[in-house]
Amino acid sequence: MAKEVPNIAESEWEIMKILWENSPRTANEVVSALQGKADWKPKTIRTLLDRLMKKKVVGVNKEQRVYTFYPLYAEDECQRAEAKSFLKRIYGGTLKSMLVQFIEDDALSEKDMNEIRQMLDKKSK
Amino acid sequence: MAKEVPNIAESEWEIMKILWENSPRTANEVVSALQGKADWKPKTIRTLLDRLMKKKVVGVNKEQRVYTFYPLYAEDECQRAEAKSFLKRIYGGTLKSMLVQFIEDDALSEKDMNEIRQMLDKKSK
């Protein structure tokens, strides 16, 4: 498990989110699920699915005439990979510097902060 | 202030970090500062500076024969913009979900957690 996660482009992430929500799904089901979330032609969505297949981020079942697609990586695995490269690129690699900025900016509500405190405490002890 | 920050590509971020560290700088100074950090030919670095100029992320002073370059946006401004789009794309838009994952993964040291607690406390009260 856990081979290097391939790069997932921005629009491809939208597709992945749909598949993580529920899979396997046909291309048409993905199209429906994207109603209101993204404004792409069905052909575009199909292209994105094809690219994700080519990248081996999405698998396909060809048993039926109409293919079904499913993720080959867990969402949190991909999130971690993205987060890591994001933090490295933007914040010198540490979550803490990002967090410092958010806290200073008051980007967290009192409720958020309390929840975070609780999570920290639960973990620490 | 605070016009929409243009997109800054991954390799362009390396250049920006150098300029935020210290500016204005000539292209050659940027090249030197990148020694060991990136493995680009001087021409490549020059191209990246040109693109950043075209995007209006970097300004240039042409008074001297050898130009000097400087950032047109503050680092934290760009960080916030990137963070926002990153969180939206990957974690549904909230820092908290990202944090939850990191805490669960034990990606934060005890020391980190203590520092975060202190920051939170200072902010909260």
Place this chain on the structure above:
DNA sequence: CTATTTAGATTACATTTGTAATCGATATTA
């Protein structure tokens, strides 16, 4: 003053990404 180096301007070229349309085979409908 001529040859060479250097800096900026212009051009190059493959890959990735965004956003589809067309083509061809099969299934479905009339």
Place this chain on the structure above:
DNA sequence: TAATATCGATTACAAATGTAATCTAAATAG
């Protein structure tokens, strides 16, 4: 069965990105 709708495969095409090289004018070294 003939016309049509549908799905997958293939092709399209511009912008952004990664990664430079060439061209040209000016400065500097001999």
